[in-house]
Amino acid sequence: MPKPTLTIGWFYPDLMNTYGDLGNVTVLKQRAIWAGIDVKIRRVDLGAVTKEDKTIDLMIMGGAQDRQQAIVSEDLLKHKRKLIETLIQGGTPALFVCGAYQFMGSHYITAEGSVLDGLNIFDLYTEHPGTDTERLVGNVVLKSELFPDTTIVGFENHGGRTYLGKGMKSFADVVNGHGNNGTDRLEGVLYKHAIGTYLHGPLLPKNPFIADWLVTKAIEHKYQQPARLNFPSVEFETTLRDRLIQQIQTEKTG
């Protein structure tokens, strides 16, 4: 059997990379390599979509600051909407963090009150209640139906509050932290094989099972058959996560 190959599409690596997002790409790539897969990273930048972009098996996009997000938003709407829509609806796995997560929604209401169009791939919207309100910042602990035997750990830092549309599933429930909007105890979104989340950390190094899930779904989708991939042990990460969770719970009550 020939070695399976995987093309990871990293969208806007120079612009949407405020926050350790490179770490997610590093972990995805390495764990896939350890599982015996030949990995290629395809950087998708500003401008028209190319033929090679359509061969992406796994999408990843991070967050950015306001000025950079304005540049990306324009490019997404003008050039990338059809590509991303096709990939997501077709079942291609994806990880959208923070700003990217917001972009995939229908719209974003800025702190000043203006309304920006999103790609409308997820039925959700985000609203920034104004620069006087507190940002949602802090350590986060989640429980996700997708990974029932374990807990997810990360760090959030966002001003925007995201509200899921009826029928949209959240990525996880909030055990500790604010989540999408600080009121409904939901975090992120899960749509087909696409995950949207506010979690930094970055997300994948300490929660490698999420990376393994994304890679597995990508291989299965590409080769149209169940994949039996051997990912390395996650004992170290599990111990680290458990300890962090204990510490976070103590801080909350202490």
Added chain:
Amino acid sequence: MGPLFLDLFSWIRYRVVYMSVNLLIIVTKLVSFWIRLLGLGSGSTWPGEVALRMNRRFIRTMFNRNPSLKTVLVTGTNGKTTTSRLITHLLGQTGLRVITNDTGANLLNGIASMLLTGSTWNGRLPYDAVVIEVDENVLPLLLQDVEPNALVVLNLFRDQLDRYGEVNIVSVKWENAFTKLTKKTKLILNGNDPELLFLGEKASNAAVHYFGIPKAAMPETKLGTEADQIFCPRCSHRLDFSAIAYSHLGSYSCPHCGLAAPSTIFTMARPKTTQLLGLFNFYNLTAAVLTGTLVADLKPAEATKFLVAVAPAFGRQEQITVRDRTIILQLAKNPAGFHQAMSILDEIPGEKRVVLLLNDRIPDGRDVSWIWDVDFSPVVKVAKTIYLGGDRAEDLALRLEYQQGHSITFTQEDGFALGNNLVVNRSLSALIDRAIDETPAKATLVIFPTYSAMLEVRQILKGSSLNA
């Protein structure tokens, strides 16, 4: 009758404010005296905290009472403490009496505490100049209380995003504050930082001066993973960099709107220093020299001569000897700073061992995602064994294993987690003790800590327990 009443009211209010400042000074000085006498700790920021709570205009009042004091403010993401120290030393060499907040307390309460400590009983500061290191977020507030003779801005990098929100928020606040500056203030900006050049253009009423380093001294041609401002702050087009010093500092121009440093930008040849290693210190030295020429009428060559023998501030290339080993402590708390900190490894001769310490307390930034934007290959290249410690030592362990493509397997032994070439222990004293033990006699142990870890490890190294 009306206006007379208002005048009387203002006069009474003024006297109350005036008196309460005197009262504050007396009370806080007395309490400080007793605290020091009874050895209850230094607590460098509480007197200022009290003063500001009792009188919001305390800092403003102190500066109003000392109008002939030459005021120099120093801010930026990296280099504030070192550059403040250099400028303080420089002004002192010209015969000026200088006061500065050299403990690193750079928020308003720390600045107020410095003013309290240095003032007489009736609020006079018996000095010719004050050099203040100011936190980036606090600068706009301080500028409401004082119109400085010079404001030195070193750089603006991504740092402690969880505390400040975003880099852009800081620069927007600065932009608003800078438009209010007048010709009295010499605004001394790093012209190799596109963001600062843009801000300089906006400060239309201040006397703006730029510094940088010669293009020939810039080693890179490609932007690294730690760079965060690569788009024109004026028109959002991608910038052209013909040379890069580090992060987003370099020789750049915007192909769309023409944003570029002016030809008047001040540069100098790199001075030969035995300490103050690294390109980042070349910037700090250059900033200090330019400030010396503008504030104290020094010639650049004179100023440089005064500076080359200055020893670094605590935690910045600080050299400590413990059990006959040479230990160098270099603060590293954000991607740009870390890359620069690691560059000193090339300038240290001989064998090296490296310790990385990562805490996630308030002064360090609670989110540690940023370590994934650091390329640790300079450390991997020179250190046979890498020691990892601090609250988030295991995050570092994960980072380093992925950096090297190693599988994530650790064995546990006596409280240490051991990987291929990694030794991990959250406890600083246990880790440092082992690192010193395993460092050969002629080798140098280089420690890169985040801020709170730096304070802790200094205490450990300077304390008697490890010197036996």
